[in-house]
Amino acid sequence: MPISSKTQVFCVLGHPIGHSLSPAMQNAALAEMGVDGVYVAFDVHPDALGAAVAGLRALGVVGVNCTIPHKEALLSLVDALSDDAACIGAVNTLELREGRCTGHNTDAPGFLAALRAEGFDPSGCKAVVLGAGGASRAVIVALARCGAEVQIVNRTHDRAQALAEQLNGRLGSTSIEAVCREPAALGSALRNADLLVNTTSVGMAPEVDRMPAIPVEALHSKLFVYDLIYNPLETRLLRTARECGARGQHGAGMLAHQGALALQLWTGIAAPVAHMEQVILKTLSAREQELRASLDNG
Numbered sequence: 001m002p003i004s005s006k007t008q009v010f011c012v013l014g015h016p017i018g019h020s021l022s023p024a025m026q027n028a029a030l031a032e033m034g035v036d037g038v039y040v041a042f043d044v045h046p047d048a049l050g051a052a053v054a055g056l057r058a059l060g061v062v063g064v065n066c067t068i069p070h071k072e073a074l075l076s077l078v079d080a081l082s083d084d085a086a087c088i089g090a091v092n093t094l095e096l097r098e099g100r101c102t103g104h105n106t107d108a109p110g111f112l113a114a115l116r117a118e119g120f121d122p123s124g125c126k127a128v129v130l131g132a133g134g135a136s137r138a139v140i141v142a143l144a145r146c147g148a149e150v151q152i153v154n155r156t157h158d159r160a161q162a163l164a165e166q167l168n169g170r171l172g173s174t175s176i177e178a179v180c181r182e183p184a185a186l187g188s189a190l191r192n193a194d195l196l197v198n199t200t201s202v203g204m205a206p207e208v209d210r211m212p213a214i215p216v217e218a219l220h221s222k223l224f225v226y227d228l229i230y231n232p233l234e235t236r237l238l239r240t241a242r243e244c245g246a247r248g249q250h251g252a253g254m255l256a257h258q259g260a261l262a263l264q265l266w267t268g269i270a271a272p273v274a275h276m277e278q279v280i281l282k283t284l285s286a287r288e289q290e291l292r293a294s295l296d297n298g
């Protein structure tokens, strides 16, 4: 669609942002939806975040995605927060309408939608979540809200404990607990689990030979393993789980669903999530080929 004086601008703010897949995914979706819009990426230093949001308000930009390292800082820069954003303590989507800026978090519903798209219903399941960072908070809130029992395992155990206490308090639940990384405790949690979610960055490119420290013998064929990492698509964790008979899935689906939910908030139109996931996969594969070619030539 040609750019005109009526073209709407959408964007993502991050630092760094050069490798973001969002422009490719969201522009493909806007074209498929027939929306006269363009989606761009802005590298915004944390010191400039307030000025950037003020500028977007002044320009009348309606839809903004936000990524590392801005998700927490935005909590204090918005006029209102959705329930999910307030509970998780992070904003990944801004909706700016009539001078009012609302912070949303589409990572949590995006994660659930991606799980369900794989045929896994997390309602009432027993889940082990590896990691206690930003992505973990969204995953745990999503799981706890659909009645799952969640055990958090983290390299820094105190952080897992603090997170369990904080989220139980916010959700009025007792279903979230921290488990230590010691093999006997973690092995027993895994043997009883229906779902294992990796929210750590361990195994992400370029460190593709690494995997989270888990007792592999506790993986079993009734376990579903969701790895939030999408580069590479098959992490060492997913490969190991598959070899143990478990089902597994990479994080490209979550990335597509969280983006689709943001687009729907801004435009009121359902976004073509399957097409968006295809664009992610194609873009990753093109980047891998470029990297191989540059290694071969260099």
Ligand SMILES: NC(=O)c1ccc[n+]([C@@H]2O[C@H](COP(=O)([O-])OP(=O)(O)OC[C@H]3O[C@@H](n4cnc5c(N)ncnc54)[C@H](OP(=O)(O)O)[C@@H]3O)[C@@H](O)[C@H]2O)c1
Residues within 6 Å of the ligand: 068, 107, 130, 131, 132, 133, 134, 135, 136, 154, 155, 156, 159, 199, 200, 201, 202, 204, 228, 229, 230, 251, 252, 254, 255, 256, 258
């Ligand atoms: N698919 C999606 O849509 C999606 C969305 C969001 C994030 N993600 C992915 O999720 C991952 C985490 O993102 P985040 O924003 O949550 O990051 P984060 O806030 O920095 O948290 C990182 C987590 O990984 C753990 N960790 C890091 N290095 C480790 C190591 N060497 N050994 C053991 N644990 C380690 C940290 O443990 P400590 O607490 O001990 O430091 C922490 O729990 C990234 O790979 C990101 O790309 C995917």
